[in-house]
Amino acid sequence: MEKTFLMIKPDGVQRGLIGEIVSRFEKKGLTLSAAKFMTVTQELAEIHYAEHKGKPFYEPLLTFITSGPVFAMVWSGDNVIALTRALIGKTDALAAAPGTIRSDFAVHTNFNLIHGSDSPANAEREIGLFFAPEEIVHYEHSL
Ligand code: CMP
Numbered sequence: 001m002e003k004t005f006l007m008i009k010p011d012g013v014q015r016g017l018i019g020e021i022v023s024r025f026e027k028k029g030l031t032l033s034a035a036k037f038m039t040v041t042q043e044l045a046e047i048h049y050a051e052h053k054g055k056p057f058y059e060p061l062l063t064f065i066t067s068g069p070v071f072a073m074v075w076s077g078d079n080v081i082a083l084t085r086a087l088i089g090k091t092d093a094l095a096a097a098p099g100t101i102r103s104d105f106a107v108h109t110n111f112n113l114i115h116g117s118d119s120p121a122n123a124e125r126e127i128g129l130f131f132a133p134e135e136i137v138h139y140e141h142s143l
Pocket of ligand 1: 057109110111115116
């Protein structure tokens with residue numbers, strides 16, 4: 001079963017969109033495997049976004065992601081990385097397809113509500129950064 005790391009960013013938390021966003025993944029039929037309401041430290045932000053170091057949006061991104069609490073999650077399911085990215089929509093809210101989370105609720109690339117892993121390798125890396133192995137709950141839906 002594939003796993004991915006999703007994180008509702010400070011803008012999503014402050015706008016009261018945790019329930020709306022989680023609901024979309026639940027209704028799709030994906031499985032929630034872990035969740036944590038937390039503040040991202042500067043150190044964690046720098047590791048998580050290391051690939052963007054040196055880009056013009058890097059420093060504002062670190063300031064933003066550490067500015068308030070986030071809702072970090074692990075979701076599981078067949079093709080969960082591609083499925084969650086499809087539900088989230090493109091990084092640029094202007095390019096995100098109607099019906100996606102970013103199209104429906106975001107207006108700016110810097111405040112795009114949610115992060116989703118883009119590959120199995122990054123999913124494994126990001127899950128490991130935010131969650132201890134014992135925090136991941138393994139179970140089967142019975143319904
Ligand atoms: P995220 O999926 O969290 O990964 C990197 C983040 O940087 C991205 O979402 C955006 O919030 C932010 N960002 C700002 N400008 C850009 C850009 N031009 N390209 C990619 N990401 C950007």
